[in-house]
Amino acid sequence: MATPVDRRDVILERAADLFAKQGVAATTVREIAEAVGILSGSLYHHFASKDDIVDAIVSSFMDDLVTRYDAVMAADADPHGRLVGLVRASIATSADHPHATEIYQNDARYLQADDGPTIVRQSARSVRNAWIQVLEDGAASGAFRNDVPVKVVYPLLRDGLWLTARWFTPTRTYGYDQLAEDYVKVFVDGIAR
Amino acid sequence: MATPVDRRDVILERAADLFAKQGVAATTVREIAEAVGILSGSLYHHFASKDDIVDAIVSSFMDDLVTRYDAVMAADADPHGRLVGLVRASIATSADHPHATEIYQNDARYLQADDGPTIVRQSARSVRNAWIQVLEDGAASGAFRNDVPVKVVYPLLRDGLWLTARWFTPTRTYGYDQLAEDYVKVFVDGIAR
DNA sequence: TACCCTTCCAAGCGCTTGCTAGGGAGGCTA
DNA sequence: TAGCCTCCCTAGCAAGCGCTTGGAAGGGTA
Numbered sequence: 001m002a003t004p005v006d007r008r009d010v011i012l013e014r015a016a017d018l019f020a021k022q023g024v025a026a027t028t029v030r031e032i033a034e035a036v037g038i039l040s041g042s043l044y045h046h047f048a049s050k051d052d053i054v055d056a057i058v059s060s061f062m063d064d065l066v067t068r069y070d071a072v073m074a075a076d077a078d079p080h081g082r083l084v085g086l087v088r089a090s091i092a093t094s095a096d097h098p099h100a101t102e103i104y105q106n107d108a109r110y111l112q113a114d115d116g117p118t119i120v121r122q123s124a125r126s127v128r129n130a131w132i133q134v135l136e137d138g139a140a141s142g143a144f145r146n147d148v149p150v151k152v153v154y155p156l157l158r159d160g161l162w163l164t165a166r167w168f169t170p171t172r173t174y175g176y177d178q179l180a181e182d183y184v185k186v187f188v189d190g191i192a193r
Numbered sequence: 194m195a196t197p198v199d200r201r202d203v204i205l206e207r208a209a210d211l212f213a214k215q216g217v218a219a220t221t222v223r224e225i226a227e228a229v230g231i232l233s234g235s236l237y238h239h240f241a242s243k244d245d246i247v248d249a250i251v252s253s254f255m256d257d258l259v260t261r262y263d264a265v266m267a268a269d270a271d272p273h274g275r276l277v278g279l280v281r282a283s284i285a286t287s288a289d290h291p292h293a294t295e296i297y298q299n300d301a302r303y304l305q306a307d308d309g310p311t312i313v314r315q316s317a318r319s320v321r322n323a324w325i326q327v328l329e330d331g332a333a334s335g336a337f338r339n340d341v342p343v344k345v346v347y348p349l350l351r352d353g354l355w356l357t358a359r360w361f362t363p364t365r366t367y368g369y370d371q372l373a374e375d376y377v378k379v380f381v382d383g384i385a386r
Numbered sequence: 387t388a389c390c391c392t393t394c395c396a397a398g399c400g401c402t403t404g405c406t407a408g409g410g411a412g413g414c415t416a
Numbered sequence: 417t418a419g420c421c422t423c424c425c426t427a428g429c430a431a432g433c434g435c436t437t438g439g440a441a442g443g444g445t446a
Contacts, residue, residue, distance in 0.1 A: 007423080021302070025218040029404060041406075042424050050404065080385075106299060109214070135384075144384045148375040149367070155360050156353040156379055163352035174342070182341040186349055190383030191328075191337045192273075200393080222434060235394050237435065 008046045011036050016057045016099035024054055024107050054103070055117045061100035062123035065093045069130045079138030084184050086130060087161065091180040094165050101165035131158065157187055201239045204229050209250045209292035217247055217300050247296070248310045254293035255316035258286045262323050272331030277377050279323060280354065284373040287358050294358035324351065350380055 014035035018027045029050055033040040047053050072085035094101045104111065111120050131154050138144035144153075161183065170176055207228040211220045222243050226233040240246050265278035287294045297304065304313050324347050331337035337346075354376065363369055 023216065023218060023300075023303075025216060026303075028402080030402090038423090039425060040404080041426085044405065045423060107216075110216075110219075138384075145378075145382075148378055148384075152361075152372065152375050153379060153384060155357070156376065157384075159356035159359075160349040160353035163356070164348070166352075167348050179345065182345050183349065185338075185341055186346060186380070186383070188383050188385045189338075190379070190381050190385075191331075191341075191346060191350075192381045192383075221432080223432090231393090232395060234396085234435075234437090238393060243434065 007036075011043065011046055012053065012057055013099075015053050016103065019054065019057070020099040020102040020106075024103065024110065054107075054111075055120075057100050058104055058111060059117060059119050061093065061097040061104065062120055062127075064096060065090070066123050066126050068093055069127060073130055073133075079134055079141060079143045080188075082134045083138065083188070086134060087184055087187075088180045090161055091164065091176050091183070094162070095170070095176045098165055101162060105162050105165060128154075160187070200229075204236065204239055205246065205250055206292075208246050209296065212247065212250070213292040213295040213299075217296065217303065247300075247304075248313075250293050251297055251304060252310060252312050254286065254290040254297065255313055257289060258283070259316050259319050261286055262320060266323055266326075272327055272334060272336045273381075275327045276331065276381070279327060280377055280380075281373045283354055284357065284369050284376070287355070288363070288369045291358055294355065298355050298358065321347075353380070 011032065015027070015032045018031055018035060028040075029043055030040045032053070033043050036043075043053075047056070068089035069086065072082060072089050076082045076085055110116065112124060132150060135144065135150045135153055135157075139146040139150060164179065164183075168179060170179075204225065208220070208225045211224055211228060221233075222236055223233045225246070226236050229236075236246075240249070261282035262279065265275060265282050269275050269278055303309065305317060325343060328337065328343045328347055328350075332339040332343060357372065357376075361372060363372075
């Protein structure tokens, strides 16, 4: 190779692409190897197992997400400001890890299983706590409506937010920033005029 | 058996349960057979293939959905009334086919593939058209805001709506009707107070 | 009783899966 | 030059996959 790229990173990138497109279970190690340009056995010089590859992809994504969420929660105490911050942080992370975002959505059950990676489970709980706290604070302070249970509002916000990874591709005129802005508009003020 | 239940229906029910929990690719025909209480080979007396089982589950779901959507679009011409109707129809269908709903969300890409079942692709287009029409009519008539593109609003509504199948289980005090009502509240009026 | 039809089992086929063992090529260090 | 380390290939194993074949059991019909 002309540029001394790290093979490990190339494997992670190609694997994430395939996992996102086909699902983890439907992607074979031979496919990953072929996408990299090596044979399947050679993957095992870099990773201990197929699961190990999945873990590396998702863990990196979750680490970034938690870091961004922590910054938002530390910088702002106002529920509305925090909500906007969390949305922007989520979409920014999704922009940085588009494949991982999709993998996490599609295979969440597999990843959150008891034998799944511990880091993922911990991060998932931390992420959930941030949202619940913001929504409950907002409902208590009067910033948000309190006639709909937080346990219902949160999943609606969450799923609409994260599944953007499935369908959204930024264009020159409509990027991630615009998406975040419009997302906030819809969920905070509704679609009624 | 005491009651002469149709074996085919039992197979569909158990298979749907497993597909929803584990994903289609991760569920084996041997698992399905074991859940029914027969051997894997015996499944092939009732179905031609594993894909055939998946198709039967999802097609039944999609048929019901399209029927309900057609009724809504025929009964109401007002965008807001149609929106409420589509939400209620979706959640009612989801209540009748909880497993199929989840399968469709998790394996949508697989099902919408070019070699997937034709009925599913047709139904998916029909469903999409209904939503787009309602949202565009509403934006044009002034019932809905028009500063956020319909191509963004629709996926947000859709994903938040359909992924309820992943997390929602009705209780005695909070059922599908209540969920539909709250869903409309959030998306139409927003969470701000 | 004789026949048929439905439903299932027993056995296994051909193939793919994730993964492993052993070795070779090339570069770096001493 | 000698030795080592990194990275990859060749070859293949054991297990599991979807699916097929041939036949047996049992009930319904005549």
